[in-house]
Amino acid sequence: MRVLKVQFTHWHKVYYFTTDDETLNVGDYVIVETELGMELGKVDGFTTMERVKELLKEPSEEEKQAGSPEEIKPIVRRATSGDLDKARENESRHDEAMEVCRQLIKKHSLPMKLVDVHFSYDGGRITFAFIADGRIDFRNLVKDLTRRFQKSIRMHQIGVRDEAKISGDVGPCGRTLCCKKILRENYGGVNTEMAYEQQVAHRGLERLSGQCGRLKCCLRYELPIYEELKKKLPAIDSTVKTSKGKGKVIGHEILKQAVKVQLDEDTIITVPANEIKK
Secondary structure, three states, X not given: OEEEEEEOOOOOOOEEEEEOOOOOOOOOEEEEEEOOEEEEEEEEEXXXXXXXXXXXXXXXXXXXXXXXXXXXXXXXXXXXXXXXXXXXXXXXXXXXXXXXXXXXXXXXXXXXXXXXXXXXXXXXXXXXXXXXXXXXXXXXXHHXXXXXXXXXXXXXXXXXXXXXXXXXXXXXXXXEOHHHHOOOOOOOOOOHHHHHHOOOHHHXXXXXXXXXXXXXXXXXXXXXXXXXXXXXXXXXXXXXEEOOEEEEEEEXXXXXXXXXXXXXXXXXXXXXXXXXXX
């Protein structure tokens, strides 16, 4: 039994489904049944039931997305060319729906920014994704949208990181943003402590912030590497032997795998970790 990670849009969280189909690969489309109806989703990755059970041991965002193993449903089937044609037909009204919603947001003077719209596979539901600083009373907006499209309307508030993932802009490296191209999970919860841990806090918030205006996701993505490398270095305040004598470790250069050692009140040297004597 394989457990699939399935995503319906770039800004949707990942949902989990099971399958016995060994031929399904990342990027394939499947038809699944959700609480809101039938949906067309894209296979975003694979995991195991053991991993899902492991997620349930500690509260996390991924746990909330996974649900209990007993609740994970099997996919209905692999999507056919007819299913994909139907999805394209639904999405052909994307621009129209965006324009109508923008006009209605303006009409009701709502402090929100419309980002994207998604039509469900069964055609009975339209979901509008938006950004806002706080809670928005959009009841009148939903009523107008329902009258206009004669479908069930859902409003889905997303964060600025999700917006960047949708737009897929270009980063300072000249390549597509990592959150658009390779980081398939939500890397929220990035904080300045991670910058200090990686010894880049001195660069300032401007250089550490991404296109979304928040701290770059790579600070969290790369953190485990720094933590692993740091374990290989002598602890701060520990006493070590060097070729120039004993001294106290007062700093780390993690990527260089070196430590700063204070030999006496006036002498501080940098020593590669592999040259520290036991």
